[in-house]
Amino acid sequence: MEWVFITIAVLAALGVYLSWTAGRLDRRHARLDASRAVLDAEFLRRSGSVLDLATAGLLDPATSVVLADAASRARTADDSDRYQAESDLTAVLVAALDDPDDLAPLREDPGAAAALDELAMSCRRAAHARRFHNELVRGATRLRRKALVRWLRLAGYAPMPETVELDDRVPHGLETAS
Amino acid sequence: MNVGIACPYSWDVPGGVQVHIRDFTEELTRRGHTVSVLAPGDDDDDLPPYVVTVGRPVSIPYNGSVARVAFGPRIAARVRRWLLDGEFDVVHVHEPASLSLGLITTWWAEVPVVATSHSAMRRSRAMSAAQGILKSAFEKFTAHIAVSEEARRTVVQHLGGDAVLIPNGLYVDRFAVPRRQEWFSPDGTLSFLGRLDEPRKGLQVLLAAWPAVHDAFPKARLLVAGRGEIDEIRRGIDPRHRDAVQFLGGVSDEDKAAMLASSDIYVAPHIGGESFGIVLAEAMAAGAPVLASELEAFRTVLDGGRLGSLVPVGDADALAAEAIALLGDPGRRQLYREAATTGVRRYDWSRVTDEILAVYEMAIAVGAGGAGRHTFRLPRL
Numbered sequence: 001m002e003w004v005f006i007t008i009a010v011l012a013a014l015g016v017y018l019s020w021t022a023g024r025l026d027r028r029h030a031r032l033d034a035s036r037a038v039l040d041a042e043f044l045r046r047s048g049s050v051l052d053l054a055t056a057g058l059l060d061p062a063t064s065v066v067l068a069d070a071a072s073r074a075r076t077a078d079d080s081d082r083y084q085a086e087s088d089l090t091a092v093l094v095a096a097l098d099d100p101d102d103l104a105p106l107r108e109d110p111g112a113a114a115a116l117d118e119l120a121m122s123c124r125r126a127a128h129a130r131r132f133h134n135e136l137v138r139g140a141t142r143l144r145r146k147a148l149v150r151w152l153r154l155a156g157y158a159p160m161p162e163t164v165e166l167d168d169r170v171p172h173g174l175e176t177a178s
Numbered sequence: 179m180n181v182g183i184a185c186p187y188s189w190d191v192p193g194g195v196q197v198h199i200r201d202f203t204e205e206l207t208r209r210g211h212t213v214s215v216l217a218p219g220d221d222d223d224d225l226p227p228y229v230v231t232v233g234r235p236v237s238i239p240y241n242g243s244v245a246r247v248a249f250g251p252r253i254a255a256r257v258r259r260w261l262l263d264g265e266f267d268v269v270h271v272h273e274p275a276s277l278s279l280g281l282i283t284t285w286w287a288e289v290p291v292v293a294t295s296h297s298a299m300r301r302s303r304a305m306s307a308a309q310g311i312l313k314s315a316f317e318k319f320t321a322h323i324a325v326s327e328e329a330r331r332t333v334v335q336h337l338g339g340d341a342v343l344i345p346n347g348l349y350v351d352r353f354a355v356p357r358r359q360e361w362f363s364p365d366g367t368l369s370f371l372g373r374l375d376e377p378r379k380g381l382q383v384l385l386a387a388w389p390a391v392h393d394a395f396p397k398a399r400l401l402v403a404g405r406g407e408i409d410e411i412r413r414g415i416d417p418r419h420r421d422a423v424q425f426l427g428g429v430s431d432e433d434k435a436a437m438l439a440s441s442d443i444y445v446a447p448h449i450g451g452e453s454f455g456i457v458l459a460e461a462m463a464a465g466a467p468v469l470a471s472e473l474e475a476f477r478t479v480l481d482g483g484r485l486g487s488l489v490p491v492g493d494a495d496a497l498a499a500e501a502i503a504l505l506g507d508p509g510r511r512q513l514y515r516e517a518a519t520t521g522v523r524r525y526d527w528s529r530v531t532d533e534i535l536a537v538y539e540m541a542i543a544v545g546a547g548g549a550g551r552h553t554f555r556l557p558r559l
Contacts, residue, residue: 031320035544042540100484104520117529125536128342132321132540135339139317175524 021143022154028140029158035133039164042122042129043086047071049115049122050089058112063096087167093123097171120174127168134163179538181206182266184257185217186278187246189229194456195272195296198325198346203228205347205531216260216279218248232256232279247278257282268292268538274316275337281315290320290541292534295341298328298453313338320541323534326454326475344537346456347530350522353463355432357440361424365395366442366505369466371434371457374406380447380471385415385423386494387447387501392419394502401437403429438464442511443504446470449492455479458486459525462518467511469500485518 050071054064070085070092077085097103097116107113140161149155185199196217203213213228218235225231232253235246257279261269266289271280274293284291293316316322316339324330324341333341361367368391372379381402388400403426415423429437438444444461448471455475461468462479468486470476471493480486487504489496504511523529 031545031547035540038540038543100481100517100521107520121529121532121536124533125540128321128533128537129540131340131342132544135319135322136544138339 018148018152018154021146021149025140025143025149025155025158028136028143029155029161032133032136032140032161035129035136039126039129039133042126044075046119046122046126047074047086047089049119050093053115053119056111056115058106058109058115059096066092067096083164083166090167090169093174094169094171097173100173103173116174120170123168123170123174127170130164130166130168137161137163179206179211179535180265180267181211181213181538182261182264182269182283183213183215184269184271184279184283185215186273186276186280187217188219188235189215189217189225189231190219194346194454198296199272200226201347201349201527202531202534205527206535209531214260214264214266216257216283218246218279230260232260235278247276249277249282253279254282254286258286261286261288268541270294270538272296274319275312275332281312284315284318287318288546290544290546291318292321292323292537292541293319293341294323294325294344295329295333295337296325296453298326298332309337318547320544320547321537323537327478328453328474342537344530344533345525346454346459347527348456348459348463348525350463350526352431353435353438353460353465355435355439355464358436361399361401361437361440363397363399365397367399367401367440368443368445368501369401369403369437369441370445370447371403371429371437372448374402374404374408374411376406378449378451379404380449380492381411383447383449383471383492383494383497384445385411387498388423389416389419390495390498391501391505392422395505398422398505399424401426401441403427403434403437434460435464438466441466443467443469443501445497445501446476447497448473448476452476456525459522462486462522465515465519467504467514468518469497469504471497481521485521486514 050067053059054068054071070089074085074089103116107116143149144155144160183199183203185196187193187195189196199215203215206213215229217229217231218233219231220234221231232248233256235248237246261283268290269283269287270292271283272294273296274280274284275295280293316337322333322339322341323344324333325344325346327343330341330343333339370381370384372381374381392398400423402423405428408425408427412420412423412425426433426437438461444466446458446468450473452473452475458468458470458476458479462485468480470480470486470488471491472488473491477488480488487500489500
C-alpha cells in the first residue's frame with residue numbers, strides 16, 4: 001500500500017515541476033518576443049537618425065548620398081537579409097565617420113553637433129539592445145537544452161531562439177568626441 | 179519614472195560607487211524622476227532624504243579579502259519591504275557580485291532589474307564556489323552594464339553573461355573653474371591626486387621622476403593632493419627638490435577642481451587597480467593636460483593617446499622624460515587640452531544619464547526576468 005502513496009507523491013511532484021518549467025519557458029518566450037520588438041525599434045531608430053543626418057545638408061553630397069542609400073536599404077530590406085543590410089549600414093557609417101579629427105570642424109555648427117550626438121546615441125542604443133536580446137536568447141537556449149524539456153517537448157512548437165549576429169560597432173568619431 | 183537603486187556599500191563611507199550613485203540620482207531627480215537608494219547603514223547616519231538604510235553591514239572574509247556585507251534574514255525582510263513600498267518601474271543594482279544588497283534585491287524583485295558592474299576582479303577559489311548561485315541570480319537581469327572594458331571582461335569570464343559598456347559619469351562643467359594664482363609656477367605646475375600610501379596610485383614612481391624634472395625646470399612645482407603620512411614621504415625626497423613639492427593633504431571637491439585647473443600637467447602614475455580612471459576625466463574637464471601610465475583603463479579614457487600622453491607603467495625615467503618634453507612644448511599641451519575638452523563630453527552626466535535611461539526604457543519594454551514571489555521556487559535539476 002505504501003508504494004502507491006509514494007508513487008502518487010512522486011508523480012505529483014514531477015507534475016508540479018513540469019508545469020513550473022513550462023511556465024518559465026512560456027515567460028522566457030514572451031520576453032524574447034518583447035526584446036525582439038525592442039531590437040527592431042532601435043535599429044529603425046538608428047537608420048532614421050542616419051537619414052536625418054544625411055538629408056540635413058550638413059555633410060558633403062557624396063557622403064550624404066551613400067549614407068541615405070545604406071539607411072533606406074536597411075529600412076526596406078526583407079526579413080531574410082535585414083541584418084546584412086544593418087551590417088552594411090554600419091560599414092558605411094564607419095567609413096564616413098570614423099575619424100574624430102575629421103568631424104571636429106563639422107561639430108562647430110551646433111545643428112550638426114546635435115545631429116551627430118543623436119546618431120551616436122541611436123548607434124549605442126541599437127548595440128545595447130542587441131546585446132540584451134542575445135543574453136535572453138542564451139538563457140532561453142540553456143533552458144530548452146535540458147533533457148526533460150526536450151523529451152517532453154515542453155516548449156511546444158516555439159522555434160529554437162537564435163542570437164542576432166551583425167556588426168553594430170559605433171564609429172570611433174561618434175564614440176569618443178560626442 | 180520610479181527608480182530603485184541598490185548600493186552595496188555604506189553611504190557614509192567615501193567610495194567611487196557611492197559617488198556614482200549620488201551624482202546619477204541628482205541628475206535623475208533634476209529630470210523629474212523619483213529615486214530611492216537602498217544602502218547598508220543605520221538610520222542615525224546623516225543621510226540625504228532619498229537614502230533608505232537596512233542596517234549595519236558586517237565584515238566577513240569573502241573572495242580572498244575582507245568584505246563588508248549586508249545580509250541575513252532581517253536585512254532580506256527590509257529589502258522586500260523597500261521593494262513593495264517603492265512600487266518601482268525598474269530596479270538598478272550596483273556591483274551585484276559583491277554579495278551585498280544587489281543580490282538580495284535581484285532575488286526578490288518582480289520588476290525589471292538592471293545591473294552595473296564597476297570593478298575588475300581577479301578570480302579566486304571562493305569566487306568559483308559562489309559562481310553557481312551568482313549565475314542563476316545574474317540570469318534575472320534584463321540588462322547588465324559594465325563601466326569599463328575590464329569590468330565587462332570580469333562579467334564575461336567569471337560570472338557568465340555579457341554586459342554593455344556605459345562609462346562612469348561626471349559633471350564636466352563643475353570642473354571649469356579659474357586657476358589659483360598661489361599654485362602658479364613660471365616653469366609649470368604638475369599635480370598628483372590619490373592616497374599617498376597606496377602603492378597602486380604610483381606616487382613613488384612620480385617622486386622618483388621628480389628630481390630629473392626639477393633639474394630641467396628649476397621653477398616648476400609639484401602639487402600632491404591626498405591623505406597619507408605626509409611628513410614621512412616628504413623626508414624621503416632629496417632636500418634639493420623637496421621644497422618644490424607642496425603637499426595639500428585631503429582636498430575638498432572645490433580644491434580638487436581648482437588644483438586640476440591650475441595644473442600644466444596632471445600626472446597619473448598609477449601602476450594598477452584602476453578599472454575606469456574617472457580622475458583622468460576630471461582632469462580633462464578642468465583643462466589639465468594629462469600624462470598617464472599606460473594602464474588599459476587610462477588608454478581608453480585618453481583614446482589611445484589622442485587626448486593625453488601615455489608612458490610605460492612604473493617607468494620613472496620615461497615619466498620624467500615625457501614630463502620634461504611636455505613642459506617644454508606648450509603647443510602640444512594646448513592640443514591635448516583642446517581635444518580633451520571635446521572628448522570628455524562623452525562622460526558628462528547629461529550624456530551618460532541619457533544612455534542609462536535608454537537602457538531602463540528597453541528593460542521595462544522587455545519585462546522582468548524573475549518569477550517573483552507569486553511563484554514558488556524549486557531547486558534546478
